[in-house]
Amino acid sequence: ALSRKSLAIVAMLEELLKPRVQIYESLFSAAECQQIISLFKNAPSRDHNSKKLLVPHLQGTPFYFRRRVQRVNWYESDAGGLRDSLGEASTNLHAQDFDWIFAKMASALAHKGLPRFFPLANASSSSLRAYVAYTIVHRFRENEGFAWHVDSRADEGDPPQTLLTHLNVLLSQPAIDFSGGNVQLGRAQLNLSRGDMFAYTPHAPHTVSWVTSGQRVVFVVGLVSLPRNSIEEHTRGSAWPFRSSYPATWAVELSADAEAAYTELLEINDMDATDPAYLALYENRPKLMTMLAEHYELAGRQSEARATYCRVYQTAASTDADAQGYAAKLLEEGVAAMELEDQALAEHYASMAACIHPATFGTY
Numbered sequence: 001a002l003s004r005k006s007l008a009i010v011a012m013l014e015e016l017l018k019p020r021v022q023i024y025e026s027l028f029s030a031a032e033c034q035q036i037i038s039l040f041k042n043a044p045s046r047d048h049n050s051k052k053l054l055v056p057h058l059q060g061t062p063f064y065f066r067r068r069v070q071r072v073n074w075y076e077s078d079a080g081g082l083r084d085s086l087g088e089a090s091t092n093l094h095a096q097d098f099d100w101i102f103a104k105m106a107s108a109l110a111h112k113g114l115p116r117f118f119p120l121a122n123a124s125s126s127s128l129r130a131y132v133a134y135t136i137v138h139r140f141r142e143n144e145g146f147a148w149h150v151d152s153r154a155d156e157g158d159p160p161q162t163l164l165t166h167l168n169v170l171l172s173q174p175a176i177d178f179s180g181g182n183v184q185l186g187r188a189q190l191n192l193s194r195g196d197m198f199a200y201t202p203h204a205p206h207t208v209s210w211v212t213s214g215q216r217v218v219f220v221v222g223l224v225s226l227p228r229n230s231i232e233e234h235t236r237g238s239a240w241p242f243r244s245s246y247p248a249t250w251a252v253e254l255s256a257d258a259e260a261a262y263t264e265l266l267e268i269n270d271m272d273a274t275d276p277a278y279l280a281l282y283e284n285r286p287k288l289m290t291m292l293a294e295h296y297e298l299a300g301r302q303s304e305a306r307a308t309y310c311r312v313y314q315t316a317a318s319t320d321a322d323a324q325g326y327a328a329k330l331l332e333e334g335v336a337a338m339e340l341e342d343q344a345l346a347e348h349y350a351s352m353a354a355c356i357h358p359a360t361f362g363t364y
Contacts, residue, residue, distance in 0.1 A: 015253065018116040020261070021185045021200040024108040028195040032104075033171040036219050039097060040137040044088070045072045068144040072137040098135065102128045105167055105221070108197060115199040117164045117254065119225050128223075133163065136220040137171075140181050145210040148287050150258070151202030151222075162225040162254070169197045171217040178214030183207075186261050189277065203254050204261040205291060255299055262292040286316050306348075310355035320357075327357035 028036070049068045083089050103125040110123055119131050152163035172178055173194040183190040183198070185206040190198060200206065202222075265288050271278040281288075289312045296305035317323035334349030353361040 015116055016257065018114065020116050020204050020257075021188055021190065021198055022113065022115040023190065023192070024112055024197040024199070026193070026195050027104060027108050027197045028169055028171075030173075030194060033169070033195055036101065036169065037137070037171055037217060039093060040072045043072045043090070043093070043137075045070050045139070047071075068140075069146070070139040070141065070144075072139075095129075099125060099129075101219075102132075102221075105197060109199070115165060115201070116257070117201050118199070119164050119223050131223045131226075133222045133224045134220075136222070138216075138218045138220060140178070140208065140211045140216040140218070142211055142213055142215075145181060146206075146208040148205050148207045148284055148291065150205055150291065162251075163202055163222055164225050164254075165199055165223040166202045167197060167199050167221040167223065169219040170194055171219055172215060174216075178211050178216040180209055180212035181216035182209045184209075186264055187277070187281075201254075201257065203258045205258075205265060205288060255295075258295055259292075262288060262295065266292070286312050289315065306352065307355070310352060313352075313356045317356075324357045324360055327353040327361050330356070331361060 047069075048071045106123040106125045106128045109118070109128075114120075114123065120127055151166065170192045171194065174181070174192065177194075183192065183206065185200050186204055192198065265281055266285060268278055268281050271281075273279075289308055293305045293308035293312065296302070296308060313326045314323060317326060330349045331353040334346045334353065337345040337349060350361075
């Protein structure tokens with residue numbers, strides 16, 4: 001008989017054979033989609049707009065993290081109540097109002113198969129609900145969307161709160177209710193219709209192109225690695241007990257899968273250089289490299305993170321003079337850090353300048 005550790009390794013390999021994204025077509029009818037929208041109709045919403053420069057001195061769209069959407073959140077408490085993103089309890093909506101949605105999701109998952117890193121070995125309505133961290137409705141209006149991003153990372157949160165799976169349902173009809181708003185997860189560009197559910201691993205890079213007209217509405221369910229209030233029961237229970245016994249392996253799986261996803265997006269020489277998909281990925285290389293560097297940082301792989309940040313500047317430079325300019329600016333910041341007696345930060349900036357343009361700054 002295999003040991004528990006051997007079983008964990010076998011399960012990990014089986015997991016990586018599953019697709020990162022799984023589409024369950026026409027799971028919800030048009031009327032059911034409208035019913036889901038109605039559940040959130042009177043809930044408070046907030047515009048979630050952000051534009052953040054990812055690395056110093058690199059201006060322009062590829063170097064910003066951009067997210068624009070109207071969002072409605074519901075979080076379920078252990079007592080079964082619902083509260084919104086502002087912490088207010090719902091007075092006209094209850095957790096049980098989502099039971100029929102979870103039942104349809106669980107049925108589809110059971111019949112078509114589970115996506116990669118799904119937290120349950122067997123999905124039922126009740127078991128699915130125990131793993132739900134939140135439900136969200138995203139309303140993408142004109143000129144709104146998500147740039148390349150990840151929703152979670154392997155080392156974020158305690159093991160019970162590691163975000164493993166997003167179950168999304170498109171509630172609007174493309175080309176009728178909205179234009180644009182295309183979903184890409186890794187290299188996969190999803191062809192979706194209203195009522196389709198798509199399940200994916202949120203630690204893999206993905207993007208939603210800007211909506212050009214109308215409104216794109218999506219229902220999102222976030223699933224975590226262990227039940228909110230039943231960790232001990234899960235450890236004793238039937239669903240993948242190795243995950244609670246070997247949490248380190250769990251993080252390694254997620255981290256390795258995320259790194260593989262970045263590799264697929266950055267190593268694109270096998271693609272046709274005239275393909276619009278290639279051109280879009282080529283344009284976004286600095287952004288994706290920056291995300292990979294952040295991934296290395298969070299994994300404690302500092303030398304790889306520094307080398308990848310260096311590649312970001314080198315990739316962004318159109319000419320040798322551009323690269324020299326970036327390096328000079330970072331060296332100036334190193335001098336400023338030295339004046340503040342921050343030796344570690346000064347050395348970091350100096351080494352980055354030397355990496356970006358070794359011919360000029362290699363002696364620093």
